[in-house]
Amino acid sequence: MMGVVENSTRRGRPSGRAKVWREAGLRLHDLSFLRAVVQGLAPAVAAQRYLPELVADARVVSAYLRRAVQVAGDILNGVGEQTAALAVTGITRSQVQSTDCESARAAQSKVDVPSLDEFAEEIGAEDFSEREILELYQERYGDQVAAAPATPPASQAVSADAVLRALGIVQSRGVVLPKPTDPCRLWFSEGLNRRLREQGIEQLQALVAFINRHGRHWYRHVAGVGQDRARRLAEWLVQHEPYLELKIAPRCRWDIERSELARTGPAGLLPASGMAQFEPGGGFSLRGSGANAAGAADDTQAIKAWLDTLSFKSPHTRTAYARDAQRLLYWAHERSKSLSTLTVSDAADHARFLVDPPAHWLCALPTRRQDDDWRPMRGALSDASAARALAAIGHLYGFLVETGYLVANPFSRIHRASSRGKGPQIDTTRSFRASQLQMLVEVVQAMSAGPSRRRARALLMLMGSTGVRIGELGGTWGDVIATTVDLEEGGQARDGHCIRVLGKGGKERMLPLQPSVLQALQEHLDDRKALEKQGLLPTCEPERTPLISVVAKPVGPDLANAAGGLSAAGIHRVIKALCERAAKNCEDPRVAAEFREASAHWMRHTFAHAVLRASGGDLPVTQQLLGHASLSTTGIYLKADMGQRFRAVLAMPLMFDRERQDPR
Structure with a gap:
């Protein structure tokens, strides 16, 4: 098994030099890489074409090639194919030695050419993209690299047909094929795996699901992954679809022309x-014979x-x-x-x-x-x-x-x-229990400190304390209204805040906000203001600023509006992601299945049960908070609490005392 482990670099840097390690076996893409080299393709070009996401200079590719040759030879020797092993090591050794000699001659005759990582360190390229660094590197050292003598044909060392036959033996005896449950670390570099883990992607099947969910530009949601690497990863997954038994959606594939899709x-x-x-045309029709009011x-x-x-x-x-x-x-x-x-x-x-x-x-x-x-x-x-x-x-x-x-x-x-x-x-049983709510809280607390965690916290607190529908969360800060209420506590009025929402049928209702919820929303607002200062979001007047905003750009138009306000689909995705993390952390399979089935609307049902308990079963108050048109709809929540029904029945006196029953 071949893999690449990157040296630690600063965010935005290409990997540059890397250390190559191996375990027993070769990957399918390693054999494709070797075959391309045997057939005369330069190792660096073959690596760009066949290796899933290796971004390195020629010296790293040369080291990778040596390792692949060594593993292939070990496999062939292990199955008694010594002649084939000699053929493989002979042809690839000539390739490696030629490349090394050319590099040495170039180093003697020209100014020493730094590696890509050294070049990035030299120019201080923290703010450059991977593509920009490659372009600058090519602009400065491209002529020196291009002047290097071409690699002599592999056929000068040994028969290419013999080597290809040997590689065929390796594929039948020692190749490792990808499986959907394989950890990503078995296939990709440590640097990429670190970035994937930040998005909760641990296995190949999770990576395929992530790409299919986010589309062709999925890499925008993973820090440090550029378009080129994303394209190569997607193409690698497409090539291995028969083994993964997972399909990359056509809209996520780079090998399909968009113009072709547009025609169908x-x-x-x-x-x-x-x-x-x-x-x-003279057959059956319900159309009226005269004019109609709809015009x-x-x-x-x-x-x-x-x-x-x-x-x-x-x-x-x-x-x-x-x-x-x-x-x-x-x-x-x-x-x-x-x-x-x-x-x-x-x-x-x-x-x-x-x-x-x-x-x-x-x-x-x-x-x-x-x-x-x-x-x-x-x-x-x-x-x-x-x-x-x-x-x-x-x-x-x-x-x-x-x-x-x-x-x-x-x-x-x-x-x-x-x-x-x-x-x-209304299926009111689709709600979170207290223990499940605590698990969601722990999931949010385990997130990396930053805007995403603060938004998740504010969103859960708002939905859990107001019972708003997901479609009612598109409001702005202009809907947060200061008010003074009399709580009949000592006869003193108290300042507070409400949020105005527009519910079904265009009916408006006012929902009280707890002070802690308002504070969480304010912290989320501060994060949005930071994006406005960076020019990533449009500056909005306070009363037009979305209450729940995106926390990073770019975001698809289906997830946010022009002002950066998170759409219902975007909010749904945030809640589903939290539930998925809770499911992964859950040891009880039944509870984990409930988390995976849960949606944002479960928070509304949870609130309804909680406010009924807090108000002593006050249906009119609960009806007004939930915005139900009928009191009978609100009453369903009372009927649905099976726990209360059990407690009531179990508390009833028994008709027969077991200790006094007739022994007959």
Whole structure:
């Protein structure tokens, strides 16, 4: 097994000189490297092409080549192939010796050329990127390096065919193939592993998941990893997909031209040109014969008019409704139908489709709509989610009928996606226990001191003490309002702060803030101000400054707005990352599984249970804090506390005292 261990360098520096170590066996990329050298490719060029992330000068590559030769020879001698061992060591030794002689002659005839690391130390390149240092190095010493004599062909030393056959024996007897559970340290340099560990990446499967989650520019989330190294790592993972049994998403691959992706739409669903209209031509249609109040001439215009009527609803609800309608359009398109030609039978089929979609509708990896591998669904909807989607579709068709665009609503009787449940119901048991909350606190405390930890702390404290929905966290500091309240403690008024949030249906509510929560938010604000001073975030007026912001740049547009405010997707990702760390630290598999299933909404359910206990079961107060439209919805939390039910039943007197039971 070959590996590279970097000398410690300052952040942003290329690795320069490195120490090479080995354990028993060779990696598949080592054999590719050796084959390229045998076939006449310069070792430094072969290393750049085949080794996953070795960034070093020619002397490091030469040392790496010597080690690979030694291990290959040991493997061949160990299986009784002494002739093949001599062939391998002979041809690669000539390569190494030629390279060493050329380096010596160049050193005698020219000014001594420093290594890349020495050059970086010389210019004090703390603020230079890896690419910039390489360009400066090439500009100063490129002519001297280029003037070195070319390496003589390998065929002058020994038959290349004999060596390739020998390497084939090595591959069949001694090659080590990557496995998804392999630690990254077995394959990559210590410097890279240190940076990956900072992101919680310990195994190859975790690295693949991280790349697929963040896309082609995943390296922006890992300090010290530049574009070139990220590209080579991704290409190495693609080459080893058959052994890892893990796929790199097309949007993360560098070997696919983006122009080619742009020419193709989601296979099997929609043409690249977009949504074609299937207007009826004398067949069945529910379209009204006259003018309609929506002023719509086709389905697209009708849906836009419907979306305009949703302006009174929350942005989260509008997004969900639009997604449900678009999914219906895709589904109808696949059946060569339009909204106007769907029947009651189609409506029932669509309900069944939501809980059991076909494979070509699903995408296992997170993708963006503009990516080639995007699909409309990540998996089958739960009964509750499907029922909510059908409610949105029913709302759409009700509007189309009311405005005269359609004459009937085929979805009017379709309210459930399956017979497994009775429709949407709040699952209030999906909440954190006190011990789990403490584990999340410990996860945050274990984070490196800095903006990320302070934001995580502020976010957990805010959600845990207010019960806000994730879609209600897009407010600004203008929503934090100072107030004076009478707590009936000695009859004295007390100064405090509230946060104003806009909930479902555009309803506004005021939520009290604990002083410690306000302080945590203020510390997070100070970190944002530091980014503003660096020019990484736009300067905002205090009342327009996002309450929860990004803590580093760049961040994708799906995770933050133009002002740097963290989006609902960004907040979801922060909470999921904390839960994943808690799961890794958890010894109980059942609790670990709960953490991995948890989401930001669990904090809302946790708050609801906590405030009911703190208020002595005061439903009206809890209803106002949660923003429920109905008191019966809030009452579900009382019904869901199974622990209280058990305690009540176990506290009841027994009908028979066991000690006094008839022995018969």
